[in-house]
Amino acid sequence: MADTPGNVTTIDVWVDPRCPWAWITSRWLLEVERVRPVRTRFHIMSLSVLNENREVPEKYRQAQLEGWGLVRVCVAAAQQHGEAVLRPLYEAMGTRIHLEGAGLGRDMMLAALRAVALPDMLVDAAEDTGYDAAVRASHHAGMAPVGGEVGTPVIHVPGPAGDRIAFFGPVVTPAPRGEAAGALWDGVVTVAATDGFFELKRGRDRDPSFS
Template structure:
């Protein structure tokens, strides 16, 4: 069985779709998925970005901190449950990013609700920067989420950014995409395959 480690920002819609795809892949391929936090706000804090994106990033600190607190204090299984709970509220229900959202997501995931206080805890930011370095080190610091590392039975790891896909592939379609992504990502010297986004984002 291959181990798949995915780094996500809770607010990133493309990471959310990729995460749902990986959960589908688990059902049709011999893989086990683990999730980790990657903060796009921390990644871009010293970069010049457009005003609309800076506003988007400023609001991304809090959910990433709460997710990081879950990861640090409760481990990958609880982080996985929290990501599903918080992601459904952010990306499907379109709820505002506030304390109520974090409390509801933590409750659904069976986690202590006082973890919601982490939203304002800037002491977590260094841990998020370290997590960014771990997730993006083998991929490229100029990229972001989703970042995926695949480790096979021999301990060999292939790392890449993406895929950016919409809507979420389901069932065997998810497996076929997985097979193709592994094929191109495992090709030495392969860097990019891209086309314009011609359809609206669907989760």
């Protein structure tokens, strides 16, 4: 399944910085990089786009509004400094949001930008609707191949015929470590590459764990 020089497989993952489940999956993918010849590229999807025109619980309404700022800043950073900045910027935002409880506001975004040596002025993109078309384009590039009934994370991997296989998940908590991470990756690739395979799911009985 290698699609890059040196037999390294490229995993493309679409994430929203505010999604705890995507954060855990991203931790798993970074662990997979340690035990398998893979490299993860990060892209932006948006829970605010995903949940447009849907009824959401009142406690999530403010996050729906604030969530636009995060993805606008990410897209602006990628446009001005290259797609490669998304990985460290997502890391910086996710650490502050999920591990430090820093919220979704301007101060958090500014601290994240500074942590990865990006200009402070990028934080102004949070209020700039001019980036929304690019947010939507990135979102749909990741989500459209999977279908409209899934959330985040979404992963694209190279298939056996040279195409890309897109799927939702895996949703897991906490992130597996070491060879357990590699074994999960092996299983995910196997089922995703099986012609006609669509879904394997059970109800969640745990909250996200970042340990």
